[in-house]
Amino acid sequence: EPEVTQTPSHQVTQMGQEVILRCVPISNHLYFYWYRQILGQKVEFLVSFYNNEISEKSEIFDDQFSVERPDGSNFTLKIRSTKLEDSAMYFCASSEVEKLFFGSGTQLSVL
Amino acid sequence: GENVEQHPSTLSVQEGDSAVIKCTYSDSASNYFPWYKQELGKRPQLIIDIRSNVGEKKDQRIAVTLNKTAKHFSLHITETQPEDSAVYFCAPIYGGSQGNLIFGKGTKLSVKP
Numbered sequence: 001e002p003e004v005t006q007t008p009s010h011q012v013t014q015m016g017q018e019v020i021l022r023c024v025p026i027s028n029h030l031y032f033y034w035y036r037q038i039l040g041q042k043v044e045f046l047v048s049f050y051n052n053e054i055s056e057k058s059e060i061f062d063d064q065f066s067v068e069r070p071d072g073s074n075f076t077l078k079i080r081s082t083k084l085e086d087s088a089m090y091f092c093a094s095s096e097v098e099k100l101f102f103g104s105g106t107q108l109s110v111l
Numbered sequence: 112g113e114n115v116e117q118h119p120s121t122l123s124v125q126e127g128d129s130a131v132i133k134c135t136y137s138d139s140a141s142n143y144f145p146w147y148k149q150e151l152g153k154r155p156q157l158i159i160d161i162r163s164n165v166g167e168k169k170d171q172r173i174a175v176t177l178n179k180t181a182k183h184f185s186l187h188i189t190e191t192q193p194e195d196s197a198v199y200f201c202a203p204i205y206g207g208s209q210g211n212l213i214f215g216k217g218t219k220l221s222v223k224p
Contacts, residue, residue: 033210043147043155043200043214056211091154098143098204100212102154 002026004103006092012109013082021077021106023092032075033093033100034067036060043091049075082110113138113205117215124191125223132218134201135183143204144177144184145212150197158199159186191222 005024013019025032034046047057049067064080075094079086087110093100114137124130134144145160161168161175161184168175174187184203188195198219202212 031210035212042216043149043202043212045211045213048208048210050209056208058211093210095210098210099145099157099160100210102156104154 002101004092004094004101006090006103006106008106009104010107010109012111015084015110016081019079019082019108021079021090021092021108023075023077023103024073025075025092025094026101027073029094029096029101031055031095031097032067032069033095034077035091035093035102036088037091037105038088046077079108082108084110086110113141113203113213115201115203115213115215117201117218119218120216121219121221123221123223126191126193128191130186130188130191130195130220130222132186132199132201132220133183134185134203134215135181136201136203136213137182138203138205139182141203141205144175145202145204146175146186147200147202147214148197149200149217155200188220191220193222193224196220196222 007022032049037043045058047061048055066078089105091105092103116135142163147155148158149155159175172189177184198217200217201215205211
């Protein structure tokens with residue numbers, strides 16, 4: 001069964017550093033998303049992406065965040081200057097329409 | 112914006128019993144109502160969903176019911192098993208959006224053998 005894959009599974013970084021989280025969505029899906037989950041809390045929407053542009057973003061997705069589809073398969077989330085409060089599990093997801101399939105996540109720890 | 116409330120926050124049942132989790136939402140334009148299961152340390156996985164033109168949907172031991180007038184939908188699990196233990200999230204799609212799922216705070220279900 002096709003899966004959304006994410007790399008790395010864990011990322012440790014120093015505050016102020018830039019990180020790039022990578023995702024390979026399911027190949028025939030057209031919509032891509034990033035969500036995050038702070039430990040013990042609910043999953044929060046960050047951004048959705050369709051047709052090579054952002055279709056929606058939440059208040060969390062401020063200027064330090066950006067997304068890109070650099071080629072036909074990868075979808076990336078860049079955090080420019082990480083803060084302690086960016087520590088969370090970041091999930092990528094993709095869908096044909098509404099049914100979202102999530103990747104296994106990248107655990108980001110900002111020290 | 113959409114306000115999503117889930118009840119209860121924790122639920123403990125004996126194996127074989129039924130479990131019901133309720134989700135209320137505020138956006139009357141919401142038209143897609145999924146439930147996700149998240150086991151500890153793992154990704155959320157869609158277990159059942161329903162659209163606004165349907166009142167009930169069943170898949171083996173799992174069912175979802177929707178009351179659009181009252182703006183709530185519920186997850187029903189019958190004949191619970193220990194492997195049903197997980198956190199369950201309702202995530203109605205924000206009306207008119209694409210994929211902007213607004214997750215509830217989750218219900219931790221524990222099924223005791």
